[in-house]
Amino acid sequence: MLKTETPSAEHAALDQYSASELVEVLIDDQFNAVKAVRAAAPCIAAALAAALPRMQAGGRLVYVGAGTSGRLGTLDSVELYPTYSWPQERALALLAGGDSAMFAAVEGAEDDTAQGAADLEAVGPTPRDVVLLLAASGATPYVLGALHAARKAGALTIGFANNPDAPVTREAEIGITLDTGSEVISGSTRLKAGTAQKIALNTFSSALMVRLNKVYGNLMVDLKATNAKLVLRAVRLTMLATGADEEAARDALTQCDFSVKVAIVALNKKTSIDAARALLESAQGSVRKALAA
Structure with a gap:
Protein backbone atom coordinates (compact mmCIF):
# COMPACT_ATOMS: atom_id res chain seq x y z
CA MET A 1 0.00 0.00 0.00
CA LEU A 2 1.21 3.49 -0.83
CA LYS A 3 2.41 5.46 2.18
CA THR A 4 -0.08 8.22 1.37
CA GLU A 5 -2.90 5.65 1.53
CA THR A 6 -1.75 3.84 4.67
CA PRO A 7 -3.97 4.55 7.72
CA SER A 8 -2.23 6.51 10.44
CA ALA A 9 -1.54 4.36 13.48
CA GLU A 10 -1.59 7.42 15.71
CA HIS A 11 -5.17 8.59 15.29
CA ALA A 12 -7.45 5.58 14.94
CA ALA A 13 -10.02 7.30 17.19
CA LEU A 14 -9.91 10.64 15.37
CA ASP A 15 -13.69 10.89 15.19
CA GLN A 16 -13.87 10.79 18.98
CA TYR A 17 -11.47 13.67 19.63
CA SER A 18 -12.65 16.88 21.21
CA ALA A 19 -12.80 19.96 19.00
CA SER A 20 -9.53 21.33 20.39
CA GLU A 21 -7.75 17.96 20.08
CA LEU A 22 -8.98 17.51 16.51
CA VAL A 23 -7.81 20.95 15.42
CA GLU A 24 -4.41 20.57 17.13
CA VAL A 25 -3.75 17.16 15.55
CA LEU A 26 -4.61 18.39 12.05
CA ILE A 27 -2.41 21.47 12.45
CA ASP A 28 0.53 19.64 14.02
CA ASP A 29 0.63 17.06 11.23
CA GLN A 30 1.26 19.85 8.73
CA PHE A 31 4.74 20.36 10.20
CA ASN A 32 5.64 17.05 8.55
CA ALA A 33 4.99 18.66 5.17
CA VAL A 34 7.75 21.20 5.85
CA LYS A 35 10.11 18.41 6.90
CA ALA A 36 9.39 16.49 3.70
CA VAL A 37 10.13 19.52 1.51
CA ARG A 38 13.31 20.31 3.43
CA ALA A 39 14.52 16.76 2.84
CA ALA A 40 13.93 17.27 -0.89
CA ALA A 41 15.83 20.59 -1.00
CA PRO A 42 18.83 19.22 -2.99
CA CYS A 43 16.49 17.89 -5.67
CA ILE A 44 14.59 21.17 -5.85
CA ALA A 45 17.90 23.02 -6.24
CA ALA A 46 18.87 20.64 -9.06
CA ALA A 47 15.54 21.33 -10.75
CA LEU A 48 16.16 25.07 -10.46
CA ALA A 49 19.60 24.77 -12.05
CA ALA A 50 18.25 22.69 -14.93
CA ALA A 51 15.23 24.90 -15.55
CA LEU A 52 16.99 28.28 -15.50
CA PRO A 53 18.77 28.15 -18.88
CA ARG A 54 15.57 26.99 -20.55
CA MET A 55 13.64 29.93 -19.15
CA GLN A 56 16.45 32.29 -20.18
CA ALA A 57 16.12 30.87 -23.69
CA GLY A 58 12.42 31.71 -23.83
CA GLY A 59 10.94 28.44 -22.63
CA ARG A 60 7.68 27.88 -20.78
CA LEU A 61 6.63 26.34 -17.50
CA VAL A 62 3.94 23.71 -18.01
CA TYR A 63 2.23 22.32 -14.91
CA VAL A 64 0.41 18.97 -15.17
CA GLY A 65 -1.73 17.28 -12.55
CA ALA A 66 -5.07 15.88 -11.48
CA GLY A 67 -7.30 16.69 -8.52
CA THR A 68 -5.60 18.53 -5.68
CA SER A 69 -2.18 18.27 -7.34
CA GLY A 70 -3.49 19.73 -10.58
CA ARG A 71 -5.24 22.57 -8.81
CA LEU A 72 -2.06 23.43 -6.91
CA GLY A 73 -0.15 23.50 -10.18
CA THR A 74 -2.77 25.78 -11.71
CA LEU A 75 -2.56 28.10 -8.70
CA ASP A 76 1.21 28.38 -8.97
CA SER A 77 1.01 29.08 -12.70
CA VAL A 78 -1.57 31.86 -12.53
CA GLU A 79 0.17 33.72 -9.69
CA LEU A 80 3.41 34.22 -11.61
CA TYR A 81 2.03 37.03 -13.78
CA PRO A 82 0.80 39.44 -11.08
CA THR A 83 3.69 38.61 -8.75
CA TYR A 84 6.60 38.68 -11.19
CA SER A 85 5.23 39.92 -14.54
CA TRP A 86 5.96 36.44 -15.91
CA PRO A 87 4.14 36.24 -19.28
CA GLN A 88 0.89 34.32 -19.00
CA GLU A 89 1.62 32.43 -22.19
CA ARG A 90 4.79 31.10 -20.57
CA ALA A 91 3.05 29.53 -17.56
CA LEU A 92 0.52 26.91 -18.64
CA ALA A 93 -1.48 24.50 -16.51
CA LEU A 94 -2.96 21.21 -17.70
CA LEU A 95 -5.58 19.78 -15.36
CA ALA A 96 -7.13 16.35 -15.85
CA GLY A 97 -10.75 16.95 -16.82
CA GLY A 98 -10.06 20.40 -18.26
CA ASP A 99 -10.49 23.86 -16.80
CA SER A 100 -13.86 23.02 -15.22
CA ALA A 101 -12.10 20.47 -12.99
CA MET A 102 -10.63 23.41 -11.10
CA PHE A 103 -14.05 23.94 -9.51
CA ALA A 104 -15.77 20.55 -9.71
CA ALA A 105 -14.18 17.10 -9.64
CA VAL A 106 -14.29 15.30 -12.98
CA GLU A 107 -14.34 11.65 -11.96
CA GLY A 108 -12.19 9.30 -13.98
CA ALA A 109 -10.28 12.03 -15.84
CA GLU A 110 -7.08 11.23 -13.97
CA ASP A 111 -7.15 7.65 -15.28
CA ASP A 112 -6.85 8.68 -18.94
CA THR A 113 -3.21 8.21 -19.98
CA ALA A 114 -3.93 9.04 -23.62
CA GLN A 115 -5.64 12.32 -22.71
CA GLY A 116 -2.66 13.37 -20.64
CA ALA A 117 -0.40 12.83 -23.64
CA ALA A 118 -2.83 14.57 -25.99
CA ASP A 119 -3.21 17.61 -23.73
CA LEU A 120 0.57 17.98 -23.44
CA GLU A 121 1.09 17.56 -27.19
CA ALA A 122 -1.61 20.20 -27.84
CA VAL A 123 0.52 22.94 -26.27
CA GLY A 124 3.41 22.15 -28.65
CA PRO A 125 6.20 21.27 -26.20
CA THR A 126 9.79 22.08 -27.17
CA PRO A 127 13.22 21.34 -25.64
CA ARG A 128 13.16 24.82 -24.08
CA ASP A 129 10.09 24.01 -21.98
CA VAL A 130 9.99 22.74 -18.40
CA VAL A 131 7.15 20.37 -17.56
CA LEU A 132 6.24 20.01 -13.88
CA LEU A 133 4.39 16.75 -13.26
CA LEU A 134 2.46 16.54 -10.00
CA ALA A 135 0.96 13.41 -8.46
CA ALA A 136 0.65 12.61 -4.77
CA SER A 137 0.52 8.89 -5.53
CA GLY A 138 3.22 9.29 -8.15
CA ALA A 139 1.36 7.01 -10.53
CA THR A 140 -1.57 9.04 -11.90
CA PRO A 141 -2.12 7.82 -15.50
CA TYR A 142 -3.02 11.27 -16.86
CA VAL A 143 0.22 12.69 -15.48
CA LEU A 144 2.32 9.78 -16.75
CA GLY A 145 0.83 10.18 -20.23
CA ALA A 146 1.89 13.83 -20.22
CA LEU A 147 5.31 12.87 -18.86
CA HIS A 148 5.99 10.47 -21.71
CA ALA A 149 4.84 13.02 -24.30
CA ALA A 150 7.04 15.71 -22.75
CA ARG A 151 10.10 13.48 -22.78
CA LYS A 152 9.43 12.55 -26.39
CA ALA A 153 9.41 16.26 -27.26
CA GLY A 154 12.70 16.84 -25.45
CA ALA A 155 11.25 19.09 -22.73
CA LEU A 156 12.79 19.02 -19.26
CA THR A 157 10.57 16.91 -16.99
CA ILE A 158 10.41 17.41 -13.22
CA GLY A 159 8.28 14.93 -11.31
CA PHE A 160 6.77 15.57 -7.86
CA ALA A 161 5.34 12.72 -5.78
CA ASN A 162 4.58 12.01 -2.15
CA ASN A 163 5.56 8.35 -2.26
CA PRO A 164 9.12 7.03 -2.59
CA ASP A 165 10.19 5.29 -5.80
CA ALA A 166 7.11 6.46 -7.68
CA PRO A 167 6.82 6.19 -11.48
CA VAL A 168 6.54 9.97 -11.95
CA THR A 169 9.81 10.61 -10.10
CA ARG A 170 11.60 7.59 -11.60
CA GLU A 171 10.70 8.44 -15.17
CA ALA A 172 11.15 12.22 -15.04
CA GLU A 173 14.62 13.63 -15.63
CA ILE A 174 14.52 15.12 -12.14
CA GLY A 175 12.43 13.47 -9.44
CA ILE A 176 11.37 15.30 -6.28
CA THR A 177 10.00 13.01 -3.58
CA LEU A 178 8.02 14.72 -0.83
CA ASP A 179 7.76 11.79 1.56
CA THR A 180 4.88 12.94 3.78
CA GLY A 181 3.81 9.46 4.85
CA SER A 182 0.31 8.57 5.98
CA GLU A 183 -2.34 11.23 6.47
CA VAL A 184 -4.25 11.91 9.67
CA ILE A 185 -7.39 11.22 7.62
CA SER A 186 -6.36 8.15 5.67
CA GLY A 187 -5.77 8.79 1.99
CA SER A 188 -6.76 12.47 2.07
CA THR A 189 -3.80 13.84 0.15
CA ARG A 190 -5.35 17.32 0.21
CA LEU A 191 -3.85 17.49 3.69
CA LYS A 192 -0.08 17.45 4.28
CA ALA A 193 0.72 15.85 0.92
CA GLY A 194 -0.94 18.84 -0.77
CA THR A 195 0.75 21.26 1.62
CA ALA A 196 4.15 19.80 0.75
CA GLN A 197 3.44 20.17 -2.96
CA LYS A 198 2.36 23.79 -2.45
CA ILE A 199 5.56 24.57 -0.53
CA ALA A 200 7.74 22.80 -3.10
CA LEU A 201 6.13 24.60 -6.04
CA ASN A 202 6.34 27.95 -4.29
CA THR A 203 9.98 27.32 -3.51
CA PHE A 204 10.86 26.25 -7.04
CA SER A 205 9.02 29.01 -8.90
CA SER A 206 10.06 31.75 -6.46
CA ALA A 207 13.72 30.72 -6.64
CA LEU A 208 13.46 30.62 -10.43
CA MET A 209 12.03 34.15 -10.53
CA VAL A 210 14.84 35.39 -8.27
CA ARG A 211 17.38 33.94 -10.70
CA LEU A 212 15.52 35.60 -13.58
CA ASN A 213 16.08 39.05 -12.00
CA LYS A 214 12.52 39.51 -10.80
Missing part, protein backbone atom coordinates in the same frame (compact mmCIF):
# COMPACT_ATOMS: atom_id res chain seq x y z
CA VAL A 215 13.76 40.40 -7.31
CA TYR A 216 16.15 43.11 -6.11
CA GLY A 217 17.59 42.30 -2.71
CA ASN A 218 14.50 40.67 -1.30
CA LEU A 219 12.07 43.14 -2.87
CA MET A 220 9.48 42.00 -5.41
CA VAL A 221 10.32 44.59 -8.04
CA ASP A 222 8.71 43.13 -11.16
CA LEU A 223 5.08 42.97 -10.07
CA LYS A 224 2.13 44.05 -12.20
CA ALA A 225 0.26 46.88 -10.48
CA THR A 226 -3.14 45.65 -11.65
CA ASN A 227 -5.22 46.84 -8.68
CA ALA A 228 -5.22 49.49 -5.96
CA LYS A 229 -3.42 47.24 -3.47
CA LEU A 230 -0.62 46.50 -5.92
CA VAL A 231 -0.30 50.17 -6.89
CA LEU A 232 0.34 51.00 -3.25
CA ARG A 233 2.77 48.09 -3.00
CA ALA A 234 4.66 49.38 -6.05
CA VAL A 235 4.97 52.80 -4.40
CA ARG A 236 6.21 51.30 -1.13
CA LEU A 237 8.74 49.08 -2.88
CA THR A 238 10.09 52.03 -4.86
CA MET A 239 10.42 54.07 -1.69
CA LEU A 240 12.21 51.23 0.10
CA ALA A 241 14.67 50.68 -2.73
CA THR A 242 15.48 54.33 -3.33
CA GLY A 243 14.83 56.28 -0.14
CA ALA A 244 12.57 58.58 -2.14
CA ASP A 245 9.47 60.06 -0.58
CA GLU A 246 6.01 58.98 -1.69
CA GLU A 247 5.50 61.88 -4.07
CA ALA A 248 8.78 61.28 -5.91
CA ALA A 249 8.21 57.52 -6.05
CA ARG A 250 4.69 57.89 -7.39
CA ASP A 251 5.80 60.48 -9.95
CA ALA A 252 8.53 58.20 -11.30
CA LEU A 253 6.18 55.23 -11.41
CA THR A 254 3.53 57.22 -13.26
CA GLN A 255 6.06 58.09 -15.96
CA CYS A 256 7.01 54.43 -16.55
CA ASP A 257 3.62 52.71 -16.38
CA PHE A 258 4.31 51.65 -12.79
CA SER A 259 7.40 49.59 -13.60
CA VAL A 260 9.07 49.38 -10.20
CA LYS A 261 12.38 48.33 -11.75
CA VAL A 262 12.52 51.32 -14.06
CA ALA A 263 11.52 53.72 -11.30
CA ILE A 264 14.22 52.38 -8.98
CA VAL A 265 16.95 52.75 -11.58
CA ALA A 266 15.77 56.20 -12.69
CA LEU A 267 15.62 57.53 -9.13
CA ASN A 268 18.85 55.96 -7.89
CA LYS A 269 20.84 56.86 -11.00
CA LYS A 270 19.14 60.28 -11.28
CA THR A 271 18.49 59.61 -14.92
CA SER A 272 15.55 59.68 -17.32
CA ILE A 273 12.96 56.93 -17.61
CA ASP A 274 14.19 56.07 -21.12
CA ALA A 275 17.79 55.84 -19.92
CA ALA A 276 16.72 53.65 -17.00
CA ARG A 277 14.90 51.30 -19.37
CA ALA A 278 17.99 51.09 -21.58
CA LEU A 279 20.21 50.28 -18.60
CA LEU A 280 17.86 47.52 -17.50
CA GLU A 281 17.69 46.07 -20.98
CA SER A 282 21.47 45.92 -21.25
CA ALA A 283 21.59 44.32 -17.78
CA GLN A 284 19.09 41.57 -18.76
CA GLY A 285 16.56 43.02 -16.35
CA SER A 286 18.84 43.00 -13.32
CA VAL A 287 18.31 46.08 -11.18
CA ARG A 288 21.59 45.45 -9.36
CA LYS A 289 23.60 45.31 -12.58
CA ALA A 290 21.83 48.33 -14.04
CA LEU A 291 22.66 50.38 -10.94
CA ALA A 292 26.30 49.30 -11.14
CA ALA A 293 26.62 50.28 -14.81
